[in-house]
Amino acid sequence: MEGNSDERIIEREFGELALNMGPQHPSTHGVFRLQLYLRGETVTKVTPHIGYLHRGVEKLSETLDYDMLPPVFERDDYLSPTANSLAYVLAVERLAGFEVTRRASYLRVLTAELQRVASHLVAIGTFGLDLGGSMGGGATLFLYCFRDRERILDLMETLTGTRFHTNMNQIGGVRYDVYPGFDSEVLSTVKYLVNQVNEYRSILEGNPIFLERTKDVGIVTQELAKEVGASGPVLRATGIPYDLRKNKPYCSYDEFNFEIPIGTIGDVFDRYLVRIKEISESISIVTQVLEGLPEGSINTRKPLKRATLLKPPKGAEAYAAVESPRGELGFFILSDGTSKPYRIKIRSPSFSNIALIPEIIPGHLVADAVAILGSLDPVFGDVDR
Amino acid sequence: MIVINGIIQGAILLGAILGIVAYLTWLERKFSARMQSRVGPYLVGRPHGWLQPIADGLKLISKEDITPSKADSLLFNLAPGWVVVVSLLGFAFLPLTANWVLANLDVGLLYFTAIGSLIVIGIFLAGWSSNNKYALLSSVRSAAQIVAYEIPLLFSLLVPAILSGSLNFMDIIKAQNDLWFIAYPVIGQISFIIFLLAALAESNRMPFDLSEAESELIAGFNIEYSGMKFAYFYLGEYAHLLAVSLLVSILFFGGPLGPILPGGLWIGIKTVLVFLSILWIRWSFLRVRIDQLMMLNWKILTPVSLLNLLLAGLWVTLNF
Helix, strand or coil: CCCCCCHHHEEEEEEEEEEECCCCCCCCCCEEEEEEEEEEEEEEEECCCECCCCCCCCHHCCCCHHHHHHHHHCCCCCCHHHHHHHHHHHHHHHCCCCCCCCHHHHHHHHHHHHHHHHHHHHHHHHHHHHHHHHHHHHHHHHHHHHHHHHHHHHHHHHHHHHCCCCCCCCCCEEECCCCCHHHHHHHHHHHHHHHHHHHHHHHHHHCCCHHHCCCCCCCCCCCHHHHCCCHHHHHHHCCCCHHHHHCCCCCCCCCCCCCCCCCCCCHHHHHHHHHHEEEHHHHHHHHHHCCCCCCCCCCCCCCCCCCCCCCCCCCEEEEEEEECEEEEEEEEEECCCCCCCEEEEEEEEHHHHHHHHHHHHHEEHHHHHHHHHHHHHCCHHHHHH | HHCCCCCCCHHHHHHHHHHHHHHHHHHHHHHHHHCCCCCCCCCCCCCCCCCHHEEEEHHHHHHCCCCCCCHHHHHHHHHHHHHHHHHCCCHHHHHCCCCCCCCCCCCCHHHHHHHCCCCHCCCCCCCHCCCHHHHHHHHHHHHHHHHHHHHHHHHHHHHCCCCCCCCCCHHHHHCCCCHHHEEEEHHHHHHHHHHHHHHHHHCCCCCCHHHHHHHCCCCHCCCCCCCCHHHHHHHHHHHHHHHHHHHHHHHCCCCCCCCCCCCCHHHHHHHHHHHHHHHHHHHHCCCCHHHHHHHHHHHHHHHHHHHHHHHHHHHHCCCC
C-alpha cells in the first residue's frame, strides 16, 4: 500500500500508523474514505474524505422540468426514496402555491412511514454487520432485517408497481391510490413486523457482547450535536426531542398520535435504541393512517406530457424540510420563471451527521470506529448528492 | 514394514481428513443458511449442492496465484503451507476408535497443544510478509490473542489429564469408562466451557475472530492471498476446528465410548455435534473488541481455570 508523502512523514515522526479505510471497504456504508492515524489500535486522528459518490444531482436538476425531478431525487438517499421526493414536492408546492388534499397527505405519510421502517431495518441490519462481521452473527441479524424489509417492499410493489423507487409523490398529490384490501395486507405485515422487532430487541438488548460493544462508545454531547447540525436519530439519541414531524408538522402529521423516542447520553447504543423504537412509532402511525384515511381525490393537478405546465413566478423561493429516516432533509428551490428550477440546494441529514466523525472517533479503537460510523447510518448518495 | 504401514495409514488418514474438511464447509454453509432462513448451496449437485465443496476447490485451484510485488515472497508463500501442515499434524495422535490411533504417544495431549500453538507462527508470517497495514494489524492481534489464550486452554486441558492421571489419549478415554469427564460436578463443566472458549479464540472463530475481522480489517492476515494459497488458510482453519471438535469429544464426552454403535461412529457423532455447536455460536454472536477479548482472558478465564485446576487436584487427592 503506497502511502502519500503526508502519511510517510507522520509515520516517521510520530510513530503513528496511517491507515486508509476505504473507499473500497466492507463497512464504510458506500464509497467513503476514512484516513485513520493509529497508535497501536487506538485512533488518534481521523480525516473523512467524501465525494466519491458525487453525481451532480443539484446541477442536473437545473436542466429538468419540475415534474421530471421527483424520480431523480428518489435516487438521492437510496434507502428512503419517498422522503426525498416528498421534501421536493413540498418545496415546489410551497413555491407554486398548491394545495394538497387530505387523502394525498395521508397517503404520503403512509409511504414515508413504511419506508422509514424499511430504512431503519437496513440501518440495524448493517449495524450488525459492522459489529459482528459478515461471517458471523452480524450476518444473521442482517439477513433477518432484510427478510422483514422485503415484506415492506412487497407492499410498495402492490401499491405502486415498483419495489423501491416508488415514484409515489408528485407535485400536487400522489400518483397511486390504495386499492380495496390493501389495508388488510398492511395490517398483517405490521402485525408480523411488531413481533419481529420485539424479537430483535430481546436478542440484542439481552446480549452482553452487543451491550459491551455499544454502550459508552462514541458519545455525542448535546452541544456537539447542535454545533455540527446533526439531526434525526443521531440528535435525538443525545436527548434533544427535535423531530420535524412534531416541531414543524407537515403532511398532516399533527393529526396523528405518536411519541418521539429519545436517548440519554448519545452513545452508539442510544442511537440504536432510538431507531428501533422509531420503528414501533412508525408502525403505529401507519395503522392510524389506514384507520382514518379520508375520502377525496389523490391529486389536485395532473402533470401534462408537455413540459410547460408548471411555471412558478420569477424570483420565488421556497424551503421545505421533512424528517427523513436520517434526519432533517430540506430542499431549497429558487425559480427564474421558467419550467425548470434556477437553483436547488439540498440540505441532507447524512452530510451534517458525518461531520461528527472527526470529533467522536479519536480515542476509540479501530473496531469502535466502524461501530460509530455504522451507528450514524450515513447514506453516501445523500452525503455527496 | 512398519514404516510402509505407517505411511499407508497416514495417507489414508490425511485423505479422509481433507475430504471431511471439504464437506465441513458444505455443512457450515447449509447450517448457517438454515439459521438465516436461506437455502444455502443448492444448484451445484442436486440434491442440496453436495458437489459445492468440489466446485469451490476447482475454482480456487484455477484462480491466478498472485504474490504482491512488495511482499516478502519467500515468507509469503511459506505461510499458507505452514498453517496447513501444522493443522494437519495435530491429527496424528488423536484416536479415532477405542483401539486405533495412528501413533500412540504417551504425551499426546502435550503434543497436541504444542502443535496447536505453532499455527500462530504461520498467521503472523502471513500478516507480516504481506506488507499490508491491515494484514499487519491483524497478525499482531492474532499473535496477542493466541498466545494469551494458550494459558486457559492449557489449564483447562490439564483437568482431564489430572482426572485420568495420564497425557495419553487412550488412557484418558479408558478413564471415562464409568463417567464422562463433562459429568464430573463443577470441574468438568467449567473446564469444558473454558476449553471451548479458548479453543474458539485460538482457532480464530466467532466471537473471537479478531484477526480476520472483516468489518474493520477486511480479511486480516489473508487479505493479500488469492486462489489456492487462500484455500490453504481456509483448509488449515477448518482442519484445526475439526481437531478441536475431536479433542472436545475425546476429552469431555468419552470419545468412542457409547452403547450399541461401534466406537468410530460414536466419536464421529460426538465430533459433528461439537462442530455444529461451534457453528451455532459463530452464527449467533457479534464480535468482541480486542480489549474486551484480553479482559475476558486475563480477568476471568485464566484465574477461573487456575482455580478449577486446583479443584481438580483436590478431587483426585481426596479421592472421591
